[in-house]
Amino acid sequence: xxxxxxxxxxxxxxxxxxxxxxxxxxxxxxxxxxxxxxxxxxxxxxxxxxxxxxxxxxxxxxxxxxxxxxxxxxxxxxxxxxxxxxxxxxxxxxxxxxxxxxxxxxxxxxxxxxxxxxxxxxxxxxxxxxxxxxxxxxxxxxxxxxxxxxxxxxxxxxxxxxxxxxxxxxxxxxxxxxxxxxxxxxxxxxxxxxxxxxxxxxxxxxxxxxxxxxxxxxxxxxxxxxxxxxxxxxxxxxxxxxxxxxxxxxxxxxxxxxxxxxxxxxxxxxx
Amino acid sequence: xxxxxxxxxxxxxxxxxxxxxxxxxxxxxxxxxxxxxxxxxxxxxxxxxxxxxxxxxxxxxxxxxxxxxxxxxxxxxxxxxxxxxxxxxxxxxxxxxxxxxxxxxxxxxxxxxxxxxxxxxxxxxxxxxxxxxxxxxxxxxxxxxxxxxxxxxxxxxxxxxxxxxxxxxxxxxxxxxxxxxxxxxxxxxxxxxxxxxxxxxxxxxxxxxxxxxxxxxxxxxxxxxxxxxxxxxxxxxxxxxxxxxxxxxxxxxxxxxxxxxxxxxxxxxxxxxxxxxxxxxxxxxxxxxxx
Ligand SMILES: Nc1ncnc2c1ncn2[C@@H]1O[C@H](COP(=O)(O)OP(=O)(O)OP(=O)(O)O)[C@@H](O)[C@H]1O
Ligand SMILES: [Mg+2]
Numbered sequence: 001x002x003x004x005x006x007x008x009x010x011x012x013x014x015x016x017x018x019x020x021x022x023x024x025x026x027x028x029x030x031x032x033x034x035x036x037x038x039x040x041x042x043x044x045x046x047x048x049x050x051x052x053x054x055x056x057x058x059x060x061x062x063x064x065x066x067x068x069x070x071x072x073x074x075x076x077x078x079x080x081x082x083x084x085x086x087x088x089x090x091x092x093x094x095x096x097x098x099x100x101x102x103x104x105x106x107x108x109x110x111x112x113x114x115x116x117x118x119x120x121x122x123x124x125x126x127x128x129x130x131x132x133x134x135x136x137x138x139x140x141x142x143x144x145x146x147x148x149x150x151x152x153x154x155x156x157x158x159x160x161x162x163x164x165x166x167x168x169x170x171x172x173x174x175x176x177x178x179x180x181x182x183x184x185x186x187x188x189x190x191x192x193x194x195x196x197x198x199x200x201x202x203x204x205x206x207x208x209x210x211x212x213x214x215x216x217x218x219x220x221x222x223x224x225x226x227x228x229x230x231x232x233x234x235x236x237x238x239x240x241x242x243x244x245x246x247x248x249x250x251x252x253x254x255x256x257x258x259x260x261x262x263x264x265x266x267x268x269x270x271x
Numbered sequence: 272x273x274x275x276x277x278x279x280x281x282x283x284x285x286x287x288x289x290x291x292x293x294x295x296x297x298x299x300x301x302x303x304x305x306x307x308x309x310x311x312x313x314x315x316x317x318x319x320x321x322x323x324x325x326x327x328x329x330x331x332x333x334x335x336x337x338x339x340x341x342x343x344x345x346x347x348x349x350x351x352x353x354x355x356x357x358x359x360x361x362x363x364x365x366x367x368x369x370x371x372x373x374x375x376x377x378x379x380x381x382x383x384x385x386x387x388x389x390x391x392x393x394x395x396x397x398x399x400x401x402x403x404x405x406x407x408x409x410x411x412x413x414x415x416x417x418x419x420x421x422x423x424x425x426x427x428x429x430x431x432x433x434x435x436x437x438x439x440x441x442x443x444x445x446x447x448x449x450x451x452x453x454x455x456x457x458x459x460x461x462x463x464x465x466x467x468x469x470x471x472x473x474x475x476x477x478x479x480x481x482x483x484x485x486x487x488x489x490x491x492x493x494x495x496x497x498x499x500x501x502x503x504x505x506x507x508x509x510x511x512x513x514x515x516x517x518x519x520x521x522x523x524x525x526x527x528x529x530x531x532x533x534x535x536x537x538x539x540x541x542x543x544x545x546x547x548x549x550x551x552x553x554x555x556x557x558x559x560x561x562x
Contacts, residue, residue, distance in 0.1 A: 070453050090459030100450045103551045106470050113468070116456035147550050 008170040008225065016043025018067060018169065023076035025062050035226035037060045039076070041231060042220055046168075048198040053258065054222030054230075055267045059206040061097065063227065064173045067203055068094055090117070092199075093162030095172040099154035101146040105146050107133060107153075108142040111160045118165045125164065132160040136190050152183035159187075163194065167203040177207060188214060196240055213254045216243055221261055231261060322417050339519045347519035348526060353526045354508070362504040363531060365421060366486075369428025370535075374378040376429070377436030378478075384437070385444040402434050408493065410499040424496030424504070431492035432485040439481025443474030476551055477542040486539050490532045505531070 025037040036059040044050040065071040067078055069089040078085040093114075101110045108129055115125035133142055137157040146154055155175055162170060176184045188211055195202060196217075201266050213222050214218050219233045235254060237245060245251055262268040284293035321341045323442060327333070329338040335343060348355065380398075384391040413423040447470055455465040496507025504529050541554060 064451070068368050068457055088453075088456040088459075090457060092457065095458050096450050096454070098450065100448065100454050101449070101468070102472070104475075104548055116457055116465075116468075117455075143548060145548065148518060206413070 017046040017081060018044040018081045018203065019082075020063075020067065021077050021079070022074045023063070023066055025059065025066065025071070026074045029165075037073075038226040040222075040227065040229050041076075042232075044201050044203060046201055048171055049195060049202045049204065049215055049217045050112065051204045051206055051216040052205060052214045052228060052254070053219050055224050055262070056207065058222045058225050059227030060175050060222065063125075064171050064205050068092060068171050069244045084148075090233070091167060092169045092171055093165070093167040095155075095158050095162045095170070095175040097173045097175075097177060099146070099151075099158040100131060101154055101157060106143045106145055107138060107149065107157045107247060110146070110157055111164055114161050114164045114195050120165065124218070129160065129164055133157070133162055135194070136187070142257065152179045152187065156187065156190075158190070166198070167200060169203070169213045170195075173205045175204075184208075184211070190238060191215065194261065195229055209258050210246060210251075213237075213251060214246065216249065217249060221258060223265055224267055230265065233257065290455045300347065304374045311561075320500060332351050336516050336518045337523060343519050344521055344522040344526065347517075348523040351520055351523055355505070357525060358503060358505045358508045358524075359531060361421075362493050362497065362506065363535075364430055364526070365496065366489045366531075367423040368421070369426040369432055369492055370428040370486055370489040372425065373433035373436050373489065374482070377433040377481075377485075378440050380433075381437045381440030381444065390452065391441075398401070398434070398437065401430070405433050407499075409494055410495055413496070419500055419502060420474040423492050424501065427496040428489040428492030431495075435481040435484040435488065436478075439484075440474060440476045443477030443481075444470055472547070475547045479539070479546070479552070480496040483543075486530060488534050490528065490535065494528065 007255055020042050023037055023040045024035070027034040027036055040059075040063065041115070042050075052063060054060055062071065063120075066073050069078065069085045069087055080089070087129065102113065105113065110128070111129040112125060115122070115129065129138070130142060132157075133139060134161060137158055138153060138160075141149065141153065149157065155178075159175065176187050179187065186246075192215060204212070204215060213235055216235050219235060220232065221230045222228065223230045233254065237250060237254075259268065265269065303350055323341060328338055339347075380394075384394065409430070410427050411425070413426055416424040417426065451469050451473070452465065453533045455469050460468060493504070494506035494509075497504040498510060501507040505524050509524045509528075512518070512524060
């Protein structure tokens, strides 16, 4: 945890847990600076499932990396419980856009990497790792190497690795982006189940409108690059959500709202 | 899998188990055939070359001092076995010492190159030009400096063999996905742990690729050293055999050197097998993956 000076809590009176204030990011590239994020202010409440939705290249990954303390914002600040983040946050679980598994470690070994980093007691951690792998349908695959697993399985291993130390916050960058629709549905259900039990704060980056509506308490819709906060949408569907709920008019209305927004911004075009 | 068996009514579960078993059997059979092929084909080629060689030298009545038939080489090899063994040991010692020195110097050097860009910028040009320079040319100088013993040969072997170790280690250390480093940081690993848990294992396939090149070059280096000035070793024996027109012994010496080179290479490969899981051994990735 990084505890330093406190931020003046002028925005987000409702006690945001994770708070981004006026975050901008400019990348220096060969052909001039690229503005990836512009003045993004957003707060996630404790235990909230917040999704970040936006077109490709709008700065979602950048936003997540900044929230994780892995990238420094060009201006603005990130704070956790009022403490400004200045170093990589180690108290979180993070799932990248690709699984990022170590090829020379088995599925179990990859999950245990987190336990080694946190110096958790070995036997207990191992038991928990096995339980987690079992919970996402990977029992029997503990001793397989990443190259022996399917893409979906690999991403599930990386999800377990992000959960084994029971973090208060989960940051996920399009974790299911590269998967087929069926695997994706299953993992979304698995994730909902895990979140329902533990209620950690989740920052979930996605391209998929239905996925965001299905999982989230709130959705932060971003504009095309440079990414700015376009609209915050509260999703007031009952929980736990079921696959059948995707056919309801309420669900469809949320999708419609977001698609209309994208149409208005020129992200989508109906010729 | 007879026709009669196939027509029998079976429960689906049995059918699945059976096709599983048959898949396993055919996999085992294929693996076995591949293994036989891997041994049989090269051995066949070598035997074929030997037969043509033997027949050719006999039919064309090539004088033995020009090109002895393989059978004569074999006879000479057996007759001179103690001599070959004695000189072989000395050459082996030179090669291994030169190779060990390549590792002891090459890996820390690569580490320094990787860790300090300034060091890399100042040292790399020198390193590259040391490779452009023909090592055979400095061999006589080494003799002047270090006498006729083991040392100059070890140093020449080292000079030729260490470069691939440096380059492959430096490339291996640098070629890691940035996400892995981000992951290490967000999990809270420090610099040392990140090195040993992420970078080094990630670099191992590439490092071993370099070591395999290095060991074959160390053989060349030791023999070059012995050619230029020595009183022992297989290279020296080759010079002596050449001087006395004993072409059979010359060939026997070449065979001994070849066997030595292959055995040492296989030992490095064995170390590689022990050090890293089979599926990430260079070939899929590693040497071919540059930063
Ligand atoms: N390291 C970098 N150097 C330079 N420019 C970068 C870098 N990383 C991202 N960018 C630029 O910043 C913008 C936002 O990138 P980012 O990866 O955050 O987008 P994204 O919303 O995650 O996209 P996607 O949905 O396709 O993953 C892009 O235009 C990209 O070109
Ligand atoms: Mg992205």
